[in-house]
Amino acid sequence: MPEMMKPTKDSIKTTATRAFFRIDAVRSVDEEKRTVEVAFSSDAEIKQWWRTVLVLEHSSAAVRLDRLNNGGPVLFNHDRDAHIAVVESARIDADGKGRAVVRFGRGTLAEEKFRDVVDGILRHISVGFEVHEVKLVETRDDDTDVYRATDWEPFEISFVTIPLDTSVGVGRGLGGAPEINTLSNMEERTMPGTGTPQKHGEGAPQMDEQAVREKAVQAERTRVDTILTLGREYNAPEDAEKFVRENKTPEDFQSFLLKEMNGRSKKPTPDERNEAVGLSEKDVQRYSFVNVLRCLDPNNQHNKKVREAAALELEASAAAAERLGRDASGIIIPPEVLCAPLQRTYSTGNAAAPHGGNLVSTDLMASSFIEMLRRRTLLMQYGTQLAGLVGNVDIPKQLSGATGYVVGEDTDVSESQGDFGQVKMSPTTIGAMSEVSRRLLMQSSLDVEALIRFDLAKAVGLKVDNLGFYGTGNDEPLGIKNISGVNAVPFAASGKPTFAELVAMESEIAADDADVNSMAYLINAKTRGHCKTTPKFANTEATIWETGNTINGYTAGVTNQIAAADAFFGNFADLIIGLWGGLELTLDPYTHSAKGRLRIVAMQDVDIAARRAESFCVGTTV
Incomplete structure (x- = not known):
């Protein structure tokens, strides 16, 4: 069998440009902010092909972080069409590790993968990078060449399902031994991203299992009653029973009813x-x-x-x-x-x-x-x-949610269901010219x-x-602007909202428990230009307008029918046309x-x- 040719310095740079993928660990999760801190690289040896090793130098001069810090993409399994998060910040720490804080979007795939991360199911990280310069630092006794990348650039981070190295995982640092949880070190520890100590052992409050069961029963009764009531009112009892069997929520059933009406109108029988x-x-x-x-x-x-x-x-x-x-x-x-x-x-x-x-x-x-x-x-x-x-058309609308009760021993739970009303729609003639x-x-x-x-x-x-x-x-x-009860956020400068002001719009809706994953920002073209050229925070390069045409992790749409001073945000599925x-x-x-x-x-x-x-x-x- 002919002997394989060892790679040259130039071939290592060429191949690296096609991206090596390296597995490291998810470190911490903040559910409220939807952020995850990950360790994405280290100076551990990366075995390449025949008798070749690559080491990524981790100094500030050796690593180009501009692409990551400018809203770098976070993917699922390195699939460029599975964009699930954005890099908020990336850095090289003093311990020679590359770390980043990433923020998940609110699309269907992003939400699914974020829940997997929170639940500890998706726990491995991989990085795609390009090597711009390497040097040969050692040839070992077994004829293995060791190259050091003195100029390299990470360009994407991925959450992956199949790690190359299963010894790393959620909450583990790079290159260190896994933490062993003993009784002594579990007395008080902080959960990632919450900052709230969780106490264990003697003196901790005991869970009232009976109360938990009663709450679960009441919640289930409320869910079933609400869905079945909607089914009776809108002539969809069989669909309502199906949603009950599949453990879906009343909100899911409301969305289904609207889509059914929408689908019938789009494709007449x-x-x-x-x-x-x-x-x-x-x-x-x-x-x-x-x-x-x-x-x-x-x-x-x-x-x-x-x-x-x-x-x-x-x-x-x-x-x-x-x-x-x-x-x-x-x-x-x-x-x-x-x-x-x-x-x-x-x-x-x-x-x-x-x-x-x-x-x-x-x-x-x-x-x-x-x-x-x-x-x-x-x-x-x-x-x-x-x-x-x-x-005239009546659209279902929930006016209030079901009520929960504190139930004493041997006491029946009061019947409760949501209060539903109707949004009445009637035709108004509009004119347009061409x-x-x-x-x-x-x-x-x-x-x-x-x-x-x-x-x-x-x-x-x-x-x-x-x-x-x-x-x-x-x-x-x-x-929308003239509807009573719509949330409002003041902008300091006309047509030039800050990132904090745009986030405040999200917070206003969340405070009303009306936030969903499919919300969107709608702005005009000049405001989009401002967002593309304005950093989110001082002395950073990441702009308000993010990769994938998003703002604050949400889809952003543009129309010049919106006045220069205004921006709209919300769950536009709740707007019926x-x-x-x-x-x-x-x-x-x-x-x-x-x-x-x-x-x-x-x-x-x-x-x-x-x-x-x-x-x-x-x-x-x-």
Whole structure:
């Protein structure tokens, strides 16, 4: 067998750039702050391949920590798509160890892995690093070469399931022997991250097992009663029983009810389509916004060819008006058309060309108008959308929680369940405008159809966003900023919130017990620029805007419908956006007639409501 070639200095640097992974230990956990201190590296020998050893030098001059300290990523099993936390700070300690404090996000995966860390299930740490410079320091008797990395850079930290070295674990330092818990050293010890001594032994209070059992029984009764009550009120008894069997919470069942309503509105059943107008699938695909606008143009009032081409659209509009009980001044686009995608291939225009010029042959499949609207509306992306509504709608809302009682011996537990109310929603008509050229309407290709739908969706979406944030409630929906009971945090500087002020928004909601893992910050573009260039803390490089488009561990969205002085934070799933009936289109041919443009006025019935005011916080300059 031929002898293997030993690696050279340059090959070690090249291979190290691909990242070695080294296992060390989780050291402490702070559940309240969601932070974990980890030891991620040491100067222990790392065995490479054939007769080669690498030692990472742990001096301040040898380790580049800029990438970690600038919001470095914390992953699960080194998967770049499993981003679960962010590095708050990284350092090299005097004992020659690399340590970091990381803060977990609140997404589903991040929450799952954080609980595993807290419970001691996920306890091993690995680091990915690059070696920029090495030197050969020793060749041993067995011909093993020992290299020292004198310039290296950690670029990510991972929580991993399979360690390379099982001798390290939670709470153990690097390179030291594991702590042995004896009776003498367990008399009083501090749990990681709490700072609160936990006493054991003689004199410690004894647990009242009977009281614990009674509390557990009462909590279970409350859970079951609450879920079953919701199931009866919202005609979902079988689903309620399933949630009880699966030990899920009333909050889980409330979210399920909303998603069920949302799912039905997004994808109407055939019966629901027939109740709207009764168009066949083929007619839905034939329906053309362009034909509608051509008919609305007064210049085509007596154009027989145009009206014949729009026979389907005119008939469907008349049927929609009758079914919806509306006396339309324009043409109503039926609900089933708004919910159906353009299922044909077409060419789309150059986005930079104004009013549909310079069309090119690029195949594309368009979404439904409702889906286009959702993509153009930030609040519809984060909130709960109910489309295709008919009449007034009542949404379940828990007004108060169930009550617990202190129960004496041989005393029955009082029956208790949550107090539930309803958020009432009713349609309000909003208007939005877009423009199109007469020359563009003369085209018959599907790219023009898609362009018009996109423009109308954008116009309506911007209006929905604006009302969702700032609606006054006077002949229009009430926006978040004007809802009574919404939390508020003052900003010292307009459009330039500090990290502490943004965290205070989270604290306000948490104080109302309304915080959940899926909350988000919504800001405007200028505030995003400020957050990208402003450190969280003085004399540090980590900025407010974190890796992965997050702030304070939460997703951050951007829209210029938010005023420069404001920022919004909260559980936007508690914001319900309802859409009724069809979209009504009218045409203004006069305002820009000299320029050959037609103004399209789109009118849509909507309402916006918050299930719980405490779920939101508004930050603004006083």
